[in-house]
Amino acid sequence: MAQAATAPKGGGTLYRGREGMWSWVAHRISGLLLFLFLFAHVLDTALVRVSPEAYNQVMEAYKNPVVGLGEAGLVAAVIFHALNGLRIIAVDFWSKGPKFQKQMFWGVVIGFVVLFVPFAIRHLTNVFTH
Amino acid sequence: MTATTDQTATAATSAKLSPYKRFTPTRGNFELWSWVFMRASGILLLVLVFGHLFVNLMLGEGIHAIDFAFVAGKWSSPFWQVWDMLMLWLGMLHGFNGVRTIINDYTEREGTRWVLKTLLVVATVFTIVLGTLVIFTFDPCIDPNSTLSVCTK
Numbered sequence A: 001m002a003q004a005a006t007a008p009k010g011g012g013t014l015y016r017g018r019e020g021m022w023s024w025v026a027h028r029i030s031g032l033l034l035f036l037f038l039f040a041h042v043l044d045t046a047l048v049r050v051s052p053e054a055y056n057q058v059m060e061a062y063k064n065p066v067v068g069l070g071e072a073g074l075v076a077a078v079i080f081h082a083l084n085g086l087r088i089i090a091v092d093f094w095s096k097g098p099k100f101q102k103q104m105f106w107g108v109v110i111g112f113v114v115l116f117v118p119f120a121i122r123h124l125t126n127v128f129t130h
Numbered sequence B: 001m002t003a004t005t006d007q008t009a010t011a012a013t014s015a016k017l018s019p020y021k022r023f024t025p026t027r028g029n030f031e032l033w034s035w036v037f038m039r040a041s042g043i044l045l046l047v048l049v050f051g052h053l054f055v056n057l058m059l060g061e062g063i064h065a066i067d068f069a070f071v072a073g074k075w076s077s078p079f080w081q082v083w084d085m086l087m088l089w090l091g092m093l094h095g096f097n098g099v100r101t102i103i104n105d106y107t108e109r110e111g112t113r114w115v116l117k118t119l120l121v122v123a124t125v126f127t128i129v130l131g132t133l134v135i136f137t138f139d140p141c142i143d144p145n146s147t148l149s150v151c152t153k
Protein backbone atom coordinates (compact mmCIF):
# COMPACT_ATOMS: atom_id res chain seq x y z
CA MET A 1 0.00 0.00 0.00
CA ALA A 2 2.33 2.72 -1.22
CA GLN A 3 -0.63 5.07 -1.10
CA ALA A 4 -1.18 4.71 2.64
CA ALA A 5 2.53 5.05 3.45
CA THR A 6 2.74 8.57 2.02
CA ALA A 7 1.99 11.13 4.71
CA PRO A 8 -0.49 13.76 3.57
CA LYS A 9 0.59 17.33 3.10
CA GLY A 10 0.31 19.35 6.30
CA GLY A 11 0.73 16.37 8.64
CA GLY A 12 -2.16 14.77 10.49
CA THR A 13 -3.71 11.54 9.37
CA LEU A 14 -5.00 10.44 5.97
CA TYR A 15 -8.55 11.04 7.12
CA ARG A 16 -8.75 13.51 9.98
CA GLY A 17 -9.16 17.15 9.00
CA ARG A 18 -9.18 16.34 5.30
CA GLU A 19 -11.69 15.85 2.45
CA GLY A 20 -12.87 12.49 3.81
CA MET A 21 -13.72 13.84 7.24
CA TRP A 22 -15.24 17.15 6.18
CA SER A 23 -17.47 15.55 3.58
CA TRP A 24 -18.72 13.17 6.29
CA VAL A 25 -19.44 16.10 8.66
CA ALA A 26 -21.28 18.00 5.92
CA HIS A 27 -23.19 14.87 4.88
CA ARG A 28 -24.36 14.30 8.44
CA ILE A 29 -25.40 17.93 9.09
CA SER A 30 -27.17 18.23 5.73
CA GLY A 31 -29.01 14.91 6.26
CA LEU A 32 -30.26 15.95 9.70
CA LEU A 33 -31.34 19.35 8.39
CA LEU A 34 -33.23 17.77 5.47
CA PHE A 35 -35.04 15.40 7.80
CA LEU A 36 -36.20 18.25 10.05
CA PHE A 37 -37.26 20.25 7.00
CA LEU A 38 -39.19 17.33 5.49
CA PHE A 39 -41.20 17.03 8.71
CA ALA A 40 -42.10 20.74 8.60
CA HIS A 41 -42.75 20.64 4.86
CA VAL A 42 -45.29 17.81 5.17
CA LEU A 43 -47.05 19.75 7.95
CA ASP A 44 -47.35 22.97 5.96
CA THR A 45 -48.45 21.14 2.82
CA ALA A 46 -51.09 19.30 4.88
CA LEU A 47 -52.88 22.68 5.10
CA VAL A 48 -54.24 22.06 1.59
CA ARG A 49 -56.51 19.58 3.34
CA VAL A 50 -57.73 22.26 5.77
CA SER A 51 -58.75 24.93 3.27
CA PRO A 52 -57.35 26.75 0.23
CA GLU A 53 -57.24 29.97 2.31
CA ALA A 54 -55.21 28.40 5.13
CA TYR A 55 -52.64 27.06 2.67
CA ASN A 56 -52.42 30.24 0.62
CA GLN A 57 -52.00 32.33 3.75
CA VAL A 58 -48.96 30.34 4.87
CA MET A 59 -47.44 30.30 1.36
CA GLU A 60 -47.91 34.08 1.27
CA ALA A 61 -46.18 34.40 4.65
CA TYR A 62 -43.18 32.47 3.28
CA LYS A 63 -42.61 35.09 0.58
CA ASN A 64 -39.95 37.16 2.30
CA PRO A 65 -36.18 37.38 1.95
CA VAL A 66 -35.42 35.49 5.18
CA VAL A 67 -37.42 32.42 4.17
CA GLY A 68 -36.17 32.82 0.58
CA LEU A 69 -32.55 32.56 1.76
CA GLY A 70 -33.47 29.60 3.96
CA GLU A 71 -34.95 27.87 0.92
CA ALA A 72 -31.74 28.45 -1.01
CA GLY A 73 -29.83 26.95 1.93
CA LEU A 74 -32.05 23.86 1.90
CA VAL A 75 -31.55 23.37 -1.82
CA ALA A 76 -27.80 23.74 -1.28
CA ALA A 77 -28.00 21.09 1.46
CA VAL A 78 -29.92 18.61 -0.69
CA ILE A 79 -27.65 19.10 -3.72
CA PHE A 80 -24.54 18.49 -1.64
CA HIS A 81 -26.08 15.55 0.23
CA ALA A 82 -27.28 13.88 -2.98
CA LEU A 83 -23.98 14.28 -4.87
CA ASN A 84 -21.89 13.24 -1.89
CA GLY A 85 -24.30 10.30 -1.41
CA LEU A 86 -23.34 9.14 -4.91
CA ARG A 87 -19.69 9.49 -3.89
CA ILE A 88 -20.29 7.32 -0.80
CA ILE A 89 -22.00 4.69 -2.96
CA ALA A 90 -19.06 4.75 -5.40
CA VAL A 91 -16.58 4.32 -2.52
CA ASP A 92 -18.59 1.29 -1.35
CA PHE A 93 -19.24 -0.44 -4.66
CA TRP A 94 -16.61 0.69 -7.16
CA SER A 95 -13.33 -1.18 -6.81
CA LYS A 96 -11.30 2.03 -7.31
CA GLY A 97 -13.71 4.11 -5.21
CA PRO A 98 -11.61 4.37 -2.03
CA LYS A 99 -8.53 5.29 -4.05
CA PHE A 100 -10.31 8.16 -5.80
CA GLN A 101 -12.46 9.37 -2.90
CA LYS A 102 -10.63 12.72 -2.80
CA GLN A 103 -10.92 13.34 -6.50
CA MET A 104 -14.59 12.40 -6.23
CA PHE A 105 -14.99 14.91 -3.40
CA TRP A 106 -13.78 17.66 -5.72
CA GLY A 107 -16.15 16.25 -8.36
CA VAL A 108 -18.96 16.73 -5.83
CA VAL A 109 -17.84 20.35 -5.29
CA ILE A 110 -17.82 21.04 -9.04
CA GLY A 111 -21.21 19.34 -9.54
CA PHE A 112 -22.55 21.40 -6.64
CA VAL A 113 -21.48 24.68 -8.23
CA VAL A 114 -22.87 23.65 -11.64
CA LEU A 115 -26.30 22.82 -10.19
CA PHE A 116 -26.57 25.39 -7.40
CA VAL A 117 -25.46 28.56 -9.21
CA PRO A 118 -28.20 28.49 -11.89
CA PHE A 119 -30.76 27.64 -9.22
CA ALA A 120 -29.59 30.42 -6.91
CA ILE A 121 -29.79 33.00 -9.72
CA ARG A 122 -33.30 31.88 -10.64
CA HIS A 123 -34.58 31.61 -7.10
CA LEU A 124 -33.00 34.69 -5.57
CA THR A 125 -34.10 36.83 -8.53
CA ASN A 126 -37.63 35.67 -7.74
CA VAL A 127 -37.23 36.31 -4.03
CA PHE A 128 -35.72 39.80 -4.29
CA THR A 129 -37.51 41.31 -7.28
CA HIS A 130 -41.18 40.48 -6.69
CA MET B 1 -15.01 -21.12 10.64
CA THR B 2 -15.86 -21.87 14.27
CA ALA B 3 -15.30 -19.18 16.79
CA THR B 4 -14.75 -21.58 19.68
CA THR B 5 -11.86 -23.79 18.54
CA ASP B 6 -9.05 -21.37 19.42
CA GLN B 7 -10.54 -19.96 22.59
CA THR B 8 -8.34 -19.77 25.66
CA ALA B 9 -9.59 -19.71 29.25
CA THR B 10 -9.69 -15.89 29.28
CA ALA B 11 -11.74 -15.82 26.13
CA ALA B 12 -14.95 -17.04 27.66
CA THR B 13 -16.44 -13.55 27.53
CA SER B 14 -14.75 -12.41 24.36
CA ALA B 15 -16.38 -15.26 22.46
CA LYS B 16 -19.59 -13.30 22.66
CA LEU B 17 -17.89 -10.09 21.54
CA SER B 18 -15.60 -11.64 18.96
CA PRO B 19 -15.18 -9.24 16.06
CA TYR B 20 -15.01 -12.22 13.73
CA LYS B 21 -18.46 -13.42 14.59
CA ARG B 22 -20.42 -10.77 12.73
CA PHE B 23 -23.84 -12.35 12.62
CA THR B 24 -25.28 -12.87 16.07
CA PRO B 25 -28.56 -14.78 15.94
CA THR B 26 -30.50 -12.19 17.92
CA ARG B 27 -29.92 -9.15 15.69
CA GLY B 28 -30.42 -10.80 12.33
CA ASN B 29 -29.39 -8.88 9.25
CA PHE B 30 -31.24 -5.69 10.09
CA GLU B 31 -28.18 -3.43 9.95
CA LEU B 32 -27.08 -4.96 6.66
CA TRP B 33 -30.47 -4.35 5.09
CA SER B 34 -30.69 -0.83 6.42
CA TRP B 35 -27.25 -0.18 4.87
CA VAL B 36 -28.50 -1.50 1.52
CA PHE B 37 -31.72 0.51 1.89
CA MET B 38 -29.79 3.78 2.47
CA ARG B 39 -28.02 3.34 -0.85
CA ALA B 40 -30.99 2.16 -2.90
CA SER B 41 -33.37 4.80 -1.51
CA GLY B 42 -30.67 7.45 -1.94
CA ILE B 43 -30.47 6.84 -5.68
CA LEU B 44 -34.27 6.86 -6.08
CA LEU B 45 -34.51 10.03 -3.96
CA LEU B 46 -31.98 11.76 -6.17
CA VAL B 47 -34.37 11.41 -9.13
CA LEU B 48 -37.53 12.13 -7.11
CA VAL B 49 -36.19 15.17 -5.23
CA PHE B 50 -34.39 16.79 -8.16
CA GLY B 51 -37.48 16.29 -10.36
CA HIS B 52 -39.65 17.80 -7.62
CA LEU B 53 -37.41 20.85 -7.21
CA PHE B 54 -37.06 21.38 -10.95
CA VAL B 55 -40.80 21.30 -11.64
CA ASN B 56 -41.78 23.38 -8.59
CA LEU B 57 -38.98 25.94 -8.43
CA MET B 58 -37.37 26.25 -11.87
CA LEU B 59 -40.23 25.89 -14.38
CA GLY B 60 -42.88 28.56 -14.92
CA GLU B 61 -43.07 31.27 -12.30
CA GLY B 62 -40.83 29.44 -9.85
CA ILE B 63 -41.60 29.48 -6.16
CA HIS B 64 -44.08 32.37 -6.41
CA ALA B 65 -46.48 30.19 -8.41
CA ILE B 66 -46.95 27.87 -5.45
CA ASP B 67 -50.45 28.22 -4.00
CA PHE B 68 -53.50 26.02 -3.57
CA ALA B 69 -54.27 26.05 -7.30
CA PHE B 70 -50.72 24.87 -8.07
CA VAL B 71 -51.00 21.91 -5.67
CA ALA B 72 -54.51 21.12 -6.96
CA GLY B 73 -53.18 21.07 -10.52
CA LYS B 74 -50.47 18.58 -9.62
CA TRP B 75 -52.49 16.30 -7.35
CA SER B 76 -55.39 16.00 -9.77
CA SER B 77 -52.98 13.72 -11.63
CA PRO B 78 -52.19 10.21 -10.30
CA PHE B 79 -48.68 10.58 -11.69
CA TRP B 80 -47.75 13.33 -9.19
CA GLN B 81 -49.71 11.67 -6.39
CA VAL B 82 -47.60 8.53 -6.76
CA TRP B 83 -44.41 10.55 -7.29
CA ASP B 84 -44.99 12.52 -4.08
CA MET B 85 -46.00 9.44 -2.11
CA LEU B 86 -42.81 7.61 -3.08
CA MET B 87 -40.76 10.69 -2.25
CA LEU B 88 -42.51 10.97 1.14
CA TRP B 89 -42.05 7.33 2.12
CA LEU B 90 -38.50 6.92 0.86
CA GLY B 91 -37.43 10.33 2.22
CA MET B 92 -38.89 9.71 5.66
CA LEU B 93 -37.55 6.15 5.95
CA HIS B 94 -34.12 7.17 4.64
CA GLY B 95 -34.06 10.12 7.03
CA PHE B 96 -35.33 7.91 9.85
CA ASN B 97 -32.52 5.44 9.34
CA GLY B 98 -29.93 8.20 9.03
CA VAL B 99 -31.06 9.98 12.19
CA ARG B 100 -31.19 6.60 14.01
CA THR B 101 -27.50 6.17 13.18
CA ILE B 102 -26.75 9.68 14.43
CA ILE B 103 -28.60 8.99 17.73
CA ASN B 104 -26.69 5.71 18.15
CA ASP B 105 -23.41 7.55 17.60
CA TYR B 106 -23.86 10.36 20.08
CA THR B 107 -26.08 9.22 22.94
CA GLU B 108 -24.28 7.69 25.89
CA ARG B 109 -27.10 6.86 28.28
CA GLU B 110 -29.75 4.23 27.56
CA GLY B 111 -32.49 6.58 28.76
CA THR B 112 -31.54 9.41 26.42
CA ARG B 113 -31.25 6.97 23.56
CA TRP B 114 -34.69 5.54 24.27
CA VAL B 115 -36.35 8.96 24.49
CA LEU B 116 -34.79 10.23 21.26
CA LYS B 117 -35.58 7.07 19.33
CA THR B 118 -39.16 7.06 20.57
CA LEU B 119 -39.55 10.66 19.42
CA LEU B 120 -38.01 9.72 16.09
CA VAL B 121 -40.36 6.77 15.54
CA VAL B 122 -43.42 8.83 16.52
CA ALA B 123 -42.45 11.74 14.24
CA THR B 124 -41.70 9.40 11.33
CA VAL B 125 -44.91 7.35 11.58
CA PHE B 126 -46.98 10.51 12.09
CA THR B 127 -45.48 12.26 9.07
CA ILE B 128 -45.82 9.26 6.74
CA VAL B 129 -49.45 8.62 7.76
CA LEU B 130 -50.46 12.30 7.63
CA GLY B 131 -48.71 12.93 4.31
CA THR B 132 -50.15 9.83 2.65
CA LEU B 133 -53.68 10.68 3.80
CA VAL B 134 -53.31 14.25 2.56
CA ILE B 135 -52.10 13.16 -0.89
CA PHE B 136 -54.90 10.64 -1.43
CA THR B 137 -57.88 12.28 0.27
CA PHE B 138 -57.11 15.66 -1.29
CA ASP B 139 -59.99 17.29 -3.14
CA PRO B 140 -58.69 19.67 -5.83
CA CYS B 141 -62.21 21.07 -6.29
CA ILE B 142 -62.84 22.42 -2.77
CA ASP B 143 -61.79 25.80 -4.12
CA PRO B 144 -65.02 27.22 -5.65
CA ASN B 145 -62.98 29.40 -8.04
CA SER B 146 -61.09 26.43 -9.45
CA THR B 147 -60.63 26.45 -13.21
CA LEU B 148 -59.29 22.88 -13.37
CA SER B 149 -61.03 20.79 -16.01
CA VAL B 150 -61.81 18.03 -13.46
CA CYS B 151 -63.77 20.61 -11.42
CA THR B 152 -65.63 22.57 -14.07
CA LYS B 153 -67.28 19.56 -15.70
Ligand code: HEM
Residues within 6 Å of the ligand: A024, A027, A028, A030, A031, A032, A034, A035, A036, A038, A078, A081, A082, A083, A084, A085, A086, A088, A089, B035, B038, B039, B041, B042, B043, B045, B046, B049, B091, B092, B094, B095, B096, B097, B098, B099, B101, B102
Ligand atom coordinates in the same frame (compact mmCIF):
# COMPACT_ATOMS: atom_id res chain seq x y z
C1 HEM C 1 -31.37 13.20 -2.70
C2 HEM C 1 -30.77 12.03 -2.70
C3 HEM C 1 -30.07 11.40 -1.51
C4 HEM C 1 -29.01 10.56 -1.62
C5 HEM C 1 -28.30 10.11 -2.90
C6 HEM C 1 -28.65 10.17 -0.26
C7 HEM C 1 -27.62 9.28 0.05
C8 HEM C 1 -27.22 8.95 1.31
C9 HEM C 1 -26.19 8.00 1.63
C10 HEM C 1 -25.42 7.16 0.63
C11 HEM C 1 -26.06 8.00 2.98
C12 HEM C 1 -25.04 7.19 3.80
C13 HEM C 1 -25.68 6.03 4.50
C14 HEM C 1 -24.67 5.24 5.31
O1 HEM C 1 -23.61 5.76 5.66
O2 HEM C 1 -24.98 4.07 5.58
C15 HEM C 1 -26.98 8.95 3.52
C16 HEM C 1 -27.11 9.26 4.87
C17 HEM C 1 -28.09 10.08 5.39
N1 HEM C 1 -29.10 10.70 4.69
FE1 HEM C 1 -29.30 10.73 2.68
N2 HEM C 1 -29.49 10.78 0.64
C18 HEM C 1 -30.39 11.54 -0.08
C19 HEM C 1 -31.43 12.28 0.45
C20 HEM C 1 -31.71 12.44 1.80
C21 HEM C 1 -32.85 13.14 2.35
C22 HEM C 1 -34.00 13.77 1.54
C23 HEM C 1 -32.73 13.09 3.72
C24 HEM C 1 -33.64 13.65 4.79
C25 HEM C 1 -34.89 13.29 4.92
C26 HEM C 1 -31.50 12.37 4.02
C27 HEM C 1 -31.03 12.12 5.29
C28 HEM C 1 -29.90 11.39 5.59
C29 HEM C 1 -29.36 11.21 6.92
C30 HEM C 1 -29.93 11.82 8.21
C31 HEM C 1 -28.22 10.40 6.79
C32 HEM C 1 -27.29 9.90 7.92
C33 HEM C 1 -26.00 10.67 7.93
C34 HEM C 1 -24.98 10.03 8.84
O3 HEM C 1 -25.12 8.89 9.27
O4 HEM C 1 -23.97 10.72 9.08
N3 HEM C 1 -30.90 11.99 2.84
N4 HEM C 1 -27.70 9.53 2.49
